[in-house]
Amino acid sequence: MTAAATDGHRLADLAVLLADGTRASFCLALLDGRAWTAGELARAAGVAPSTASDHLSRLVRGGLLVEERQGRHRYLRLAGPAVAQLIEDLAGHLPPTPRPASSLRAATADAALARARTCYDHLAGRLGVRLRDALLARGLLEAADGLALTAAGREWLAGLGVPVAPLRAGRRPLLRDCLDWTERRPHLAGALGAALCHRFAELGWTARGGGRSIRVTPSGVAAFTELGLPPDDLTPPGRDAGGGRA
Template identity: 45%
Template sequence: MKEGPDIARVAALIGDPARANMLTALMSGRALTATELALEAGVTAQTASSHLAKLHEGGILAARKQGRHRYFTIGNPDIVDLLETLMGIAQRTGHNRVRTGPRDPALRKARICYDHLAGEMGVTLFEKLQQHQVVEFDDVGDIRLTRQGATFIEGFGLDLAEMRQLRRPLCRECLDWSMRRSHLAGALGAGLLQRMLDLGWARRLNDSRVIDFTPAGEKAFYDLFLALPSN
């Protein structure tokens, strides 16, 4: 009898096309109902319920009831990391969706990856934070916030003490499927995106992962992060 983690079980749960479509939809970071996920997967409500039960039982999804509806979200950040990595592999190996549309360029420019900024602007953000020593890699290859970075982040209006109390890494590197380079995830990545939204620099488009920056917001983004002072 084989011992250790059963990766085949996890792969089978994620690999079904209908379930993969549901999980991709949940990468928007929104909690969705079974009816909404059935539409995303292109299956009947009954079939969707069966798929969702398997994903929930397998620990891939979390569920909560509010009023008459039951809402589903991705179970934990590790699943988000796995899905984004799989998207990158699919992109690099040519396994892309046949259906394309006018949102594709917008998705590549700026999109939400669960709760942080991805796409061209997400990769640019991460690169500039490294160039200006806001974040850096430590001796074992983990990304961390520097002392001068902490000053900058708090000056941008984020509560570092609160973020450090969360049950997730403060900084984490996440491979971007469209850019094939990394963007910033973790509590800091999520906090930076939420702050941009709160400032009105950008908004999340309905029924999409697109983060739509206003002209003024995009200018503010580049003015701030491209012009950071460095030592």
């Protein structure tokens, strides 16, 4: 068998892992970057725990998930940023017009995800896309020959408390575009995208919402607006930007 044929079979095996609605649902849920128990994933996908167990074992054997055991609990997470990128890239090819939400609660949850969410360990949704746009518009990043950090960007990061040297020293690319599956435009990924997501949470500019959704706090609205993000994109419609919980 040729190398191409061998790789073709391996690629097909990988595709089979995601060619199932339950397993794909698990991977999408885990894009929030956290570890979930098997029971939590079963409830999220709407399947019985016994069904979830078999699917999760297949994903672990296939290298898409890793598991950690603490006492009687089995925690699972995506195997790393490369797997998260694969899942998000595939999601970017979903039809642009989603099915109508089945209830007001579902519609509200969908709107929250589209507004701001995590894509594994970096910001996505409208917030992530607008952040990338603002950093480019202010000259903190440049994209003439691929994304690059400018001198002004390094100065801004230093003031924000994000050291660049350790990020460059890692194996992960410093900057990378990631196609956003709701906005159909790139948001900022890579080591810097992850570091910014973490730092914004430390500063109290963002807070976790339900599932993968992210909520921008009042201090975050002020900071992001100063950076150049449209304030209307930072809070749910009808909510006063200064009236949310910190």
